[in-house]
Amino acid sequence: MPDRSGYAAAVSDFQPAGAQIRPARADDLEALVAVQRAAELAALRHVFPPAEHPYPTQAVTARWRTGLASAEASVLLAETGQRAVGLACVASGWLRGLFVVPDAWGGGLADRLHAEAMAIVRLEGNSRCRLWVLEENHRARRFYGRLGWRPDGRRQPAPFPPYPPEIGYALELAHPRTTGHLG
Numbered sequence: 001m002p003d004r005s006g007y008a009a010a011v012s013d014f015q016p017a018g019a020q021i022r023p024a025r026a027d028d029l030e031a032l033v034a035v036q037r038a039a040e041l042a043a044l045r046h047v048f049p050p051a052e053h054p055y056p057t058q059a060v061t062a063r064w065r066t067g068l069a070s071a072e073a074s075v076l077l078a079e080t081g082q083r084a085v086g087l088a089c090v091a092s093g094w095l096r097g098l099f100v101v102p103d104a105w106g107g108g109l110a111d112r113l114h115a116e117a118m119a120i121v122r123l124e125g126n127s128r129c130r131l132w133v134l135e136e137n138h139r140a141r142r143f144y145g146r147l148g149w150r151p152d153g154r155r156q157p158a159p160f161p162p163y164p165p166e167i168g169y170a171l172e173l174a175h176p177r178t179t180g181h182l183g
Helices: 026-043 057-069 108-122 140-146
Strands: 020-021 073-080 084-089 095-099 128-134 149-157 165-172
Touching: 020 084, 020 140, 026 057, 026 073, 026 084, 057 073, 073 108, 084 108, 095 108, 095 165, 128 140, 128 149, 140 165
Parallel strands: 095 128
Antiparallel strands: 020 073, 073 084, 084 095, 128 165, 149 165
């Protein structure tokens, strides 16, 4: 993980009840996969019906193994007690993933993970962040829209069957000194 000197000062004081967010470690691999799986199975059944498209556990595991080993990626894990409940990953000005388990939806954890991920993107010197979101992931699209993300005109097929369309989004980031988070 890149140097995060001053990282704690870059995030807001908002703390969902009991949630702790920390950098993920190699031994968190199973927890990352479990969080993503729980979130996607709940949110995307209409896109990837489990009876027709079994969850790609091996591919997701390989993705997180690569992310954890990457010097460019920052992977955050949110926990309540000993239970993993959310994650976020940023790399090179991209939000590569943000997932919260369904029973933690609506409690502010996604907002907190997003704020911490964007603080990292800013610390890396980026003034813009990008992401891909499934066109039919309406919950995620509402969430990102509420936070200022806007579609940027890019489209591509998702990497998993049935290859539904993904839409590119971008977020213009304010300079840290104007946000009150750093300074």
